[in-house]
Amino acid sequence: MYLVAIHVPIYTRGGERLLATDWKRSLLLLRDSFDGRFGRIQVVAPSLDAHVVEPDQPLELVQASDDIDLFPSFPLNSRARDFWQTYLRVWRKDVAALVPTADVVHAGFCDVYRPINFIGFLAGMFAHKPTVFVQDTDQVLQVEELVAGKPRKDRIEARAYCEVYERSVRFGVARASLSLLKGRALHARYGRYARNAKNFHDTSYLTSEVVPEARVEERTSELLRTDRPVRLVYCGRLEARKGLDESIDIVMRARSAGARVTFDIIGDGAERSALERQAANLGAGDAIKFLGKRMYGRELLSDLASYDALLFTPIAEDTPRMIFDGYAAGLPLLGYGIEYVREREAEDGAARSVPTRDPAAAAALLCAMDRDREQLAKLARRAHEAALYHAADAWYRRRAEWTYEAAANYRPGR
Numbered sequence: 214m215y216l217v218a219i220h221v222p223i224y225t226r227g228g229e230r231l232l233a234t235d236w237k238r239s240l241l242l243l244r245d246s247f248d249g250r251f252g253r254i255q256v257v258a259p260s261l262d263a264h265v266v267e268p269d270q271p272l273e274l275v276q277a278s279d280d281i282d283l284f285p286s287f288p289l290n291s292r293a294r295d296f297w298q299t300y301l302r303v304w305r306k307d308v309a310a311l312v313p314t315a316d317v318v319h320a321g322f323c324d325v326y327r328p329i330n331f332i333g334f335l336a337g338m339f340a341h342k343p344t345v346f347v348q349d350t351d352q353v354l355q356v357e358e359l360v361a362g363k364p365r366k367d368r369i370e371a372r373a374y375c376e377v378y379e380r381s382v383r384f385g386v387a388r389a390s391l392s393l394l395k396g397r398a399l400h401a402r403y404g405r406y407a408r409n410a411k412n413f414h415d416t417s418y419l420t421s422e423v424v425p426e427a428r429v430e431e432r433t434s435e436l437l438r439t440d441r442p443v444r445l446v447y448c449g450r451l452e453a454r455k456g457l458d459e460s461i462d463i464v465m466r467a468r469s470a471g472a473r474v475t476f477d478i479i480g481d482g483a484e485r486s487a488l489e490r491q492a493a494n495l496g497a498g499d500a501i502k503f504l505g506k507r508m509y510g511r512e513l514l515s516d517l518a519s520y521d522a523l524l525f526t527p528i529a530e531d532t533p534r535m536i537f538d539g540y541a542a543g544l545p546l547l548g549y550g551i552e553y554v555r556e557r558e559a560e561d562g563a564a565r566s567v568p569t570r571d572p573a574a575a576a577a578l579l580c581a582m583d584r585d586r587e588q589l590a591k592l593a594r595r596a597h598e599a600a601l602y603h604a605a606d607a608w609y610r611r612r613a614e615w616t617y618e619a620a621a622n623y624r625p626g627r
Contacts, residue, residue, distance in 0.1 A: 225263060243612075
């Protein structure tokens with residue numbers, strides 16, 4: 214058995230057990246990549262009543278034929294204090310009941326206040342099982358960037374949080390049979406402490422869902438032979454740290470400087486109303502449109518292929534799947550040069566970036582791309598090439614091979 218101990222909830226509805234659609238999709242890819250070598254996938258995770266889920270959160274029932282066994286534990290919507298006082302014992306007991314029959318234990322570290330994944334990792338380690346430690350977010354860098362300039366009390370609390378977080382991740386990677394670290398920044402921060410670290414990327418689309426090359430060529434040819442606007446798009450959550458207020462400002466600056474650009478925003482979130490007001494106050498009109506949330510899948514990727522580039526201006530470090538979804542539609546990335554974006558620029562050659570929080574430089578970049586559309590077309594072709602390498606099924610096959618090797622080489626006590 215391959216045991217996944219994770220914070221991502223198992224939803225319950227009567228006697229039914231469900232998962233978020235994208236999480237179930239990932240587990241099915243994990244199952245298929247192993248080709249039956251570890252038997253069924255078992256998932257132990259906190260529980261959440263399906264009736265309290267947002268209406269637009271897609272859930273899917275897990276069937277017996279999926280070869281995924283779900284074991285819901287304590288309620289995820291409990292307070293951190295309740296976790297330590299009551300539910301820690303429940304969680305440890307539920308994980309401990311499954312570890313003895315596991316061939317591999319898959320966990321990681323996600324949160325100092327409720328270290329759900331980490332407790333699963335410790336259970337596997339102390340039971341002398343091969344462990345896979347997955348780290349897909351550099352929370353230390355995120356927290357440091359978000360509290361910069363905040364009151365001293367907030368910065369002290371943030372430093373304490375980061376210290377515990379970093380020490381915990383170092384402990385995990387130093388002892389895990391295999392550490393999967395998402396992106397170059399995480400690998401640079403923690404890889405030197407690991408006994409067996411691999412750099413990976415977490416993507417959603419399949420190789421079969423990458424838009425045809427002919428579709429990309431048709432779009433870029435139209436861009437080159439006409440004076441239509443360069444169509445920019447963002448697709449994701451509308452949160453403050455995503456920097457969409459800066460994206461809107463950048464687009465309007467570029468248009469004021471004569472650039473032929475438009476910007477569509479796909480997604481929803483807490484910042485939507487404020488962003489709509491900002492666009493209206495700037496007189497954006499049809500140049501900036503809010504299209505709402507869309508269901509992920511082949512149809513969304515096909516719709517993205519009608520645009521020319523992604524615009525992404527986050528104010529804190531981020532590793533969004535959106536970048537690779539853009540690749541799957543043949544879209545290069547333009548925006549702020551956080552570490553993960555600079556990594557994509559260097560490794561894939563499908564991005565162009567400017568220093569973070571420099572809207573004037575970003576507007577100048579958009580103007581340059583409008584003037585040099587041949588350059589934008591070249592970036593689009595590179596994005597499409599990178600999409601095939603980064604497809605989720607390709608990455609899961611690589612991860613499976615690393616896992617087989619780590620499990621085969623595992624020796625208790627070493």
